[in-house]
Amino acid sequence: MTFSPQLEARFEKLLTSYPPGRQRSAMIPMLMYAQDELGCVSDELIDEVARRIGVTPLQVNEVLTYYSMLHRKPLGKYHVQVCTNISCLLYDGDKLYEHACKKLGITHKEVTADGQFSIEEVECMGACSWAPAIQINYDFHHYVTPEKLDQLLDGLRKKQ
Amino acid sequence: MADLVNLTIDGRAVQVPPQTLVIDAAKTVGIEIPAFCYYEGLSLQAACRMCLVEVEKMPKMMTACTLPVAEGMIVRTETEQVKQARKYTLEFLLTNHPLDCPVCDKGGECELQDMVFRYGAGESRYTEEKVHTPEKQFSPVVFFDAPRCILCFRCVRICNEGMGVNALGVINRGVVSEIAPNVGDHLECDECGACIDICPVGALTSGTYRYQTRPWEMTHVGTICTHCGDGCKTTLGTRNDEIIRGNNRDRSGINGEFLCIKGRYAFDFYNHPERLQAPMVRVNGKLEEVSWAQALEVVARKFDATVSANGSFGVIGSNHTSNEENFYLQKFAREVLKTNNIDHHRTGDVVTLLDAMSGTKSQLATVADLYDRKAVLVLGADLALEHPLLSYQIRANYRHHQAHVYAITPGEVREDKYTVASIRVGGGPASKKGDLGVIPGKEVGATTSGPGSHPVGGPGVVPNAEAGAHFDPVNGPGKATGSPTGFVVPANVKSITGNYFDALESLRDQLKAEPELVILFDDSIKGADVRALVEFAESLGIPVKFICLVDYANSRGAVDMGLTPELFPGYKPTGASGMHVSEMTGSDLDVLWVVGANPLKGAVKRKAGFLVVQDMFLTETAQQADVVLPAASAYEKSGTVTNTTGEVQQLTRAVNTMGAKPDLEIMGFIAREMGVAGQLGPWVANVVFEEIRKNVRGYSLPMPVIATGGAAQSMPVNGRIAVDDLSALVHSDHNGLFASGTLGRYSKVLNSVLESHLSR
């Protein structure tokens, strides 16, 4: 499997960042970066990462299915993650999530027909102090209200 | 005992070596700490929290399965807090676990059931709906029922660590975590069933046993697996004269709890629809069923007539029949039929090894040695496929004692993952069978050896006599071009670089530095090569033990009991000549008597005037017979067998198959019919074994050990064995995990698993 030169360079760096024999430690970052480039984690990618770090594809799958930020199916261009864990819940995170679903016309782990947005209900993201919090791709947004969410999504929609 | 650690468990003083885990320390004074995920011999997991105990000065309860003892430690295992913790843990484990023990396969021998009975709460506070997922079939052998799984990781660890297969994993997280197979929705693995046996609950069940019986309805019979030469003890669960399952949960026997697919499941040939249940005699060119009396009479009269007419006999024995049967057969042949034409299919050059070892310091290894000794050298065989138990022992030795393992094999082997050095010889898998190409030898300088007079590249190598002709020191045997070296060296071994010879030479230096060594070799090393190997071992200056690999359950016993023209039982040379298997099948003997073998397989036409066959099935040989006598399998008789390491163990009859008789009985009846029974003695297994113990060199074994289901190693090394080199007759079948010679064809399980159809 071939990747972009930038990704290859990243992989190379990762594989030498750990002591000899511990290359499997590079699994999560490799999957994350590759997912960014490919859109999701494919079977082919699982095999490739397994081969490069010397584990079985099943072992990659174990890790992959454990972590919610790794995806087997392509996401929207903008992946909207709404926290409904305790702190955010206390600040109406659940209502925010419902609002987002209604607005985009999709629910948990679904993608809009135009492929622009996907949504996911997530557990605590460590942003409790600024609850309710959401994350779009790698960017955090704090103290989010339904209005603020609308603005954000509309803004992104225009950007395309 | 200065270096023992003192601690107190439940008020009792305990003394154990440092590093002992609290759970094991408690066991030494008879205190049981309940546990699910802790499993002796496997890595620690600390997944189940069942083993929580209170330890003074520690702020919270500790998992006894991961806590090493410390001087002065005070542990309490029966406080109110501990009891509560156990209740809660069990309540938690049961939240999604179905409470339908009456229809669960594990009911009656389930660890969760037992724990709840002893430590659990009477009722659950959990009233929500349980998460349910349907059962999955991973393979014909392995079924998985996720809701019953308590996520102890035992199956994952036994497969990764014990089997070295890595076929199981845990996917997802939290309440939806489940066990997953290695290839999409199914398993491609050894199909050994170890994961099923080790599962404390009914989450993993076997395709053959599930829903067949309740465990308490079975009778458990410990006997010896009749497939490969490793000699695992298998405990057969029987009911109403049917074998329902095989396992070895009590860890008795040389194999502990290990069994491969053949020992655990491939007993199923015994009730194959084609199993012979009545004697047959050829009438007008067709085999017709007759009574035992008629068949025996036909055989006896023919034998009588041939003896009195001074006619020629040939006798071919088996790799599966018991020592008693083999002994009786050769006695019958030599004393009654007056023939020395007696042989069997030889699968390893035991004779040359024993001869070469006489007068040296080398010894024979046991199965236990593979677990205990510091270093192991594997020559030729792909152990994981051909000798699963031996491979398992070496893996465990590496895991537990960091044994140094070396492998010189034609293809990649499972041992490569942890060898100090792996050397590829023989030009890859194509020449896998019987052509190792080189063996490590002692210093030979720049001499030549073997046909073809090849220049030998330096000290440390004796080219294999047979392979010498096409041996190329740079490219490897049989390869004109190709990769520059033809052998692989793991990256972590710096000292082995360059070509074959350097590799082998450096290997020799490494071996010299080992404190001790066990060498295993298969039929790629025979005759003169075996002698070179023993000399090589002697030259190392360290204690070396040998295992000559042989194929089947009693391949070793067949040689020991004199099923060859050149040797009486106990390796006493006969000094007389006689025909070998292929000579017998190829010549027009008056009578050929085949007991439990299939020498005419592969469309060999029978030449003998009269052919008598004792077998379980209508094999190619039996199809051409004049008389076919239905024989009992190893699971239907008593007696002893000798495994590849020379360890003698007892067979115990588990079931009967209507119409079939043990070969010993059949031979006894023929003798009686001929009026020679007095001369041959009673055809009762333990009487014959007594005779063997008294008369056969190396077999004066301690009866109590054998009678109680143990293994005793026969030690026939005692002086030279003056016979010609007949190693050319040695030829292993190299059965993989899913093959077992002719017998394997009749096992449903072996033929049903996907892997038996992949090229392995």
Ligand code: SF4
């Ligand atoms: S059957 Fe044996 S090899 Fe297959 S998954 Fe289970 S333990 Fe592993």
Ligand code: SF4
């Ligand atoms: S399937 Fe059985 S052995 Fe495997 S984790 Fe679940 S309970 Fe443990």
Ligand code: SF4
């Ligand atoms: S076939 Fe060999 S390794 Fe497998 S259970 Fe039988 S004796 Fe053991």
Ligand code: FES
């Ligand atoms: S609960 Fe939402 S970020 Fe922590």
Ligand code: FES
């Ligand atoms: S036995 Fe200690 S945590 Fe499972």
